[in-house]
Amino acid sequence: MVSVSNQDVPVLKPDIFRKRLDRVREHIAKDEADLGLFFNPRTIYYLTGFRHIATERPIAILIPADEEPIAFLPRLEVTHWEHDVSWIPEVESYFEYPDTDHPMKILASLLKERTKNQKSIGADAKGAPKYWGYEGPLLTEILKDWKFLEYSSLIPSMRIIKEPIEVELIRISARWGKRAHQILQEEVAPGKTEWDIATKATITASQELLSEMPPPSPSMLPAFAGFRGQIGPNSGLPHATFKNLKVSKGDVLVTGASADIYHYFSELERTMIVGKPSEKQRRYFKAMLDAQDAAIAAIKPEVTCAEIDKASFSSFKENGFSHLVWHHTGHSIGLEAHEQPFLDRGLNTPLRPGMVLTVEPGIYERGFGGFRHSDTVLVTETGVEMLTNYPKDLRDLIIR
Secondary structure (H helix, E strand, O other): OOOOOHHHOOOOOHHHHHHHHHHHHHHHHHHOOOEEEEOOHHHHHHHHOOOOOOOOOOOEEEEEOOOOOEEEEEHHHHHHHHHHOOOOOOEEEEOOOOOOOOHHHHHHHHHHHHOOOOOEEEEOOOOOOOOOOOOOOOHHHHOOOOEEEEOOOHHHHHOOOOOHHHHHHHHHHHHHHHHHHHHHHHHOOOOOEHHHHHHHHHHHHHHHHHHHOOOOOOOOOOEEEEOOOOEHHHHHOOOOOOOOOEOOOOOEEEOEEEEOEOOEOOOEEOEEEEOOOOHHHHHHHHHHHHHHHHHHHHOOOOOEHHHHHHHHHHHHHHOOOHHHOOOOOEEEOOOOOOEEEEEOOOOOOEOOOOOEEEEOOEEEEOOOEEEEOEEEEEEOOOOEEEOOOOOOOHHHOEEO
16 A cells, blocks of 8 residues: 655645746736736646636636736635635625626626736636637627737646646655556456446545545545556557456556546556467567657657657667557646647657656557557656656566
8 A cells, every 4th residue: 555644745835826926927027918817727726726616607817917816706616715715815706607797798897907008918818718608708809909918828838847846746646546556457357347447446546545645636536547448459549438348368458547636647557468468469568668668768858859759659660560659659747637748759849857748659559459658757857757656567567
């Protein structure tokens, strides 16, 4: 069992969020704008720590250039905000959506009150996102004579380099992902279904996690492991979906495990074989492992994302498997399962210390199987640090 005490878990305190808000204000000042306006739920969490259930009701955070932030919320979220984000006391609310006064018109009036004469704002969208049936006018339609600066990439770019506390939360996620995967592997046996195995691993790991530390995520089951339909011939589909397939002798299995630790994620994936591997399975597995090793060995500061992708592809090509490569080598991870930058041959972004990446080159043959390991790694000043720690060799991943 993983041991993680309450004292081991770092807490995202207001001073962390204030520093992030200050970085946003620097951009606002540089652009000579009045304020920043953000609708994206993950962005709101990143800047304030407010976790909410996103629905059709718009939520936004306003960040004036030289004043404290203002939360814009539906009334049903006000007490939630006051409980979780008491350090940002100013809240403006509306009753409901769509209501007789549309939230975007109320927000437009608030912006008019809080901006100076120049009427310039940086926003991550032109209005609330069309989510769960939301419809409404864009702010740019209501405030036609205003200057809107494009801020949709501002927060994602801030999130590329992880802060030490974020890295530590991802480490904890990796440890619990490992535990979930251990249980998953122990439970695999011919005749069992995906549901049988995945639910046992997910529930058991989550129970252990919750016994060790306070509820770390908004989910009832914060640790999880499963196959997402990649069982037997279906493992040859890189993005298969749950089908509750039954495990059989000779199957190739592609797994996935992680844990949601205060909205931070890691990624652990392994290829397993049920029973004695065939010679063909051994060749495919070795080619996949060689490609992952090549990619990890290439990771260091200033090496580009494209070079990492090319390293894994070159390995596949050398082993005669390049025709079975269906996707790039990996991506960043953190608050979301997929973040920028991507380990892709079309992206010449240099790696920098503090980036957290998944390394997951794979090969897939329809009707036969898929072969993919994924590990989460940290780019360091000198190279790379493995955050996930789970056996990778075939001998350790055979279900006997």
